Amino acid sequence: MKTASPFLELDSVERVELSFNGELLHLPDGSNLAAALLASGVDAFRKTPVSGAPRAPFCMMGACFDCLVEIDGVVQQACMLEVRAGLEIMSPDTTGAFDEPA
Amino acid sequence: MNRRDLLVIGAGPAGMAAAAKAVKLGLTVTVLDEQPRAGGQIYRDVERAAKARGAMLGKDYVYGASLAAEMRESEIEYLSGSIVWAIEDGFRVSYTRDGSGAQIEADRILLATGALERPMPLPGWTLPGVMTAGAGQILLKQSGVLARRAVLVGTGPLLYLIAAQMVRAGTPPLALVETQTRSDFIRATRHLGGALRGWRYLAKGLTMLAAIQRAGVPRFTGATDISVEGQDRAEAVVFTCAGREHRIECDTVFLHHGVVPNVQAARSLDIPHEWRADQACFVPQLDGWGESPVAGVFIAGDGAGIGGAKVAEIAGRLAVLKIAEAAGRLSVKERDQRAAPLRRMIRRELAARPFLDLAYPPFAGALAPVDETIICRCEEVTAGDIRSAAKLGCLGPNQAKSFSRAGMGPCQGRYCGLTVTTLLAGANGQTADQTGYYRIRPPLKPVTLGELAAMSVTEPVGKE
Numbered sequence: 001m002k003t004a005s006p007f008l009e010l011d012s013v014e015r016v017e018l019s020f021n022g023e024l025l026h027l028p029d030g031s032n033l034a035a036a037l038l039a040s041g042v043d044a045f046r047k048t049p050v051s052g053a054p055r056a057p058f059c060m061m062g063a064c065f066d067c068l069v070e071i072d073g074v075v076q077q078a079c080m081l082e083v084r085a086g087l088e089i090m091s092p093d094t095t096g097a098f099d100e101p102a
Numbered sequence: 103m104n105r106r107d108l109l110v111i112g113a114g115p116a117g118m119a120a121a122a123k124a125v126k127l128g129l130t131v132t133v134l135d136e137q138p139r140a141g142g143q144i145y146r147d148v149e150r151a152a153k154a155r156g157a158m159l160g161k162d163y164v165y166g167a168s169l170a171a172e173m174r175e176s177e178i179e180y181l182s183g184s185i186v187w188a189i190e191d192g193f194r195v196s197y198t199r200d201g202s203g204a205q206i207e208a209d210r211i212l213l214a215t216g217a218l219e220r221p222m223p224l225p226g227w228t229l230p231g232v233m234t235a236g237a238g239q240i241l242l243k244q245s246g247v248l249a250r251r252a253v254l255v256g257t258g259p260l261l262y263l264i265a266a267q268m269v270r271a272g273t274p275p276l277a278l279v280e281t282q283t284r285s286d287f288i289r290a291t292r293h294l295g296g297a298l299r300g301w302r303y304l305a306k307g308l309t310m311l312a313a314i315q316r317a318g319v320p321r322f323t324g325a326t327d328i329s330v331e332g333q334d335r336a337e338a339v340v341f342t343c344a345g346r347e348h349r350i351e352c353d354t355v356f357l358h359h360g361v362v363p364n365v366q367a368a369r370s371l372d373i374p375h376e377w378r379a380d381q382a383c384f385v386p387q388l389d390g391w392g393e394s395p396v397a398g399v400f401i402a403g404d405g406a407g408i409g410g411a412k413v414a415e416i417a418g419r420l421a422v423l424k425i426a427e428a429a430g431r432l433s434v435k436e437r438d439q440r441a442a443p444l445r446r447m448i449r450r451e452l453a454a455r456p457f458l459d460l461a462y463p464p465f466a467g468a469l470a471p472v473d474e475t476i477i478c479r480c481e482e483v484t485a486g487d488i489r490s491a492a493k494l495g496c497l498g499p500n501q502a503k504s505f506s507r508a509g510m511g512p513c514q515g516r517y518c519g520l521t522v523t524t525l526l527a528g529a530n531g532q533t534a535d536q537t538g539y540y541r542i543r544p545p546l547k548p549v550t551l552g553e554l555a556a557m558s559v560t561e562p563v564g565k566e
Contacts, residue, residue, distance in 0.1 A: 007241070007247050007249055007354075008248045008249075008250050008273060009245075010155065010246035011245070028245075032245050035247045038241070039245070043231070043335050044230050044334065044335070050481060053482070054229075054334050054335070055228065055230060056230030056335075057237065058233050058234060058237060058479070059218070059233070059236065060234075060236070060237035060240040061143050061236065061237070061240060062136055063364070063517070064516065065480065065512035065513045066228075074552075080185075082138065
């Protein structure tokens with residue numbers, strides 16, 4: 001989910017291409033991934049497994065786990081990662097689809 | 103595997119200062135820190151950010167670069183990006199770095215894991231766009247990312263600091279919605295003497311307030327009934343002030359009503375904690391050097407009780423004096439001589455604290471939120487769920503897990519633990535100490551099977 005960004009970026013750093021839920025984004029290379037996604041206008045990083053409510057970064061220091069994203073099949077905290085070219089970032093699957101037989 | 107004299111966990115002010123001092127005293131030291139670069143949260147990414155925007159962030163922040171440089175230039179094994187997930191007796195510490203597990207042994211451990219924002223559960227606080235004030239600062243420090251239309255909600259000096267920084271950056275907040283009242287201030291004046299001894303802090307606070315006022319940022323004090331409205335994200339802050347309801351539209355809400363010790367690592371080691379009423383949180387039991395009842399485990403900085411960055415730095419050095427003496431690098435006499443001036447500095451730095459604690463108390467409406475408020479963000483458990491559990495006979499937070507799943511999500515209780523203790527204590531007419539806290543067990547942070555499989559496992563720790 002991407003809207004006009006509620007955030008302003010002060011630094012101009014070389015940008016690299018990556019994707020979030022299939023959408024191509026150009027984010028500052030080496031910057032904090034959660035901050036860069038927020039600044040690019042990504043509103044909700046994921047939906048909760050309990051009620052499906054949207055969530056986005058809350059603490060930015062690796063404590064709250066609200067900024068969880070899935071990269072290469074591993075669910076990780078976006079605020080503890082850095083932007084790299086080619087990352088394929090997904091919202092973690094919270095639909096329970098994993099439990100169904102293939 | 104090599105065994106270190108001292109293992110420091112956390113590279114904030116306490117950890118950085120302690121590590122540098124320990125090396126000077128001849129100890130072998132490893133520092134494990136979660137972040138890619140040193141500084142902790144208060145000095146997050148300070149060596150880079152001080153260069154990029156030091157003037158905006160202020161002198162107190164830029165100062166942290168000297169601590170980071172001192173650590174970088176010392177003979178310290180500094181392992182950035184290391185996520186500690188287990189601390190075993192003896193001591194053996196397990197952590198993840200670069201996608202694989204690893205272990206390290208040490209004679210003594212210094213926990214310098216700092217503070218967390220005090221949880222501030224309000225209706226709507228889980229919406230995207232609502233963050234801690236600390237998160238707002240981290241966005242600004244590390245990434246140069248500023249909220250265009252933010253409302254700051256809560257109480258305390260950090261709220262003024264971030265507002266002042268936003269003013270300097272050219273994007274002042276839309277409003278400060280503050281929860282402290284005039285009677286809090288009057289109650290605090292009995293500690294004015296101490297506050298005047300710590301006059302530097304007060305002077306800084308007044309300077310920041312003046313800058314906020316000059317920028318025309320509206321301030322509301324004594325706010326109650328605060329909630330965040332919005333469908334899929336924060337759209338407005340609603341509150342009552344002086345009997346009138348207000349609604350301020352915004353994109354971002356920064357919450358803050360104090361910080362509390364991050365007790366995860368200490369609790370996993372069964373270090374006893376006690377409730378500190380003046381700071382409304384649990385603090386670990388420590389001796390005058392920061393050593394816990396678990397011999398060889400020291401705690402310095404905000405994790406030992408909130409004192410701020412300068413106290414953390416000095417307390418880190420103080421702890422190292424006892425560590426060095428225990429390791430035979432200092433005599434008891436040398437240790438005590440060197441400690442005396444450090445203790446005087448800590449007393450001076452803490453002088454304004456009792457005044458600040460009373461003038462900016464935690465927001466009562468978030469300590470005991472209304473029933474429908476989510477208090478466990480991970481499992482979406484409400485304050486009402488906890489009160490119902492109490493009615494059914496639930497006395498403590500660990501039992502509350504079975505009743506409600508509160509504290510069982512990925513954050514492992516970091517952002518609901520104090521609320522659950524407070525709610526249960528209130529409902530059951532018990533003290534926080536009687537009610538207790540979550541039992542914290544390893545892994546302290548999630549670890550994948552792949553990371554475990556890639557780990558080179560050491561022999562069990564043998565006591566020397």
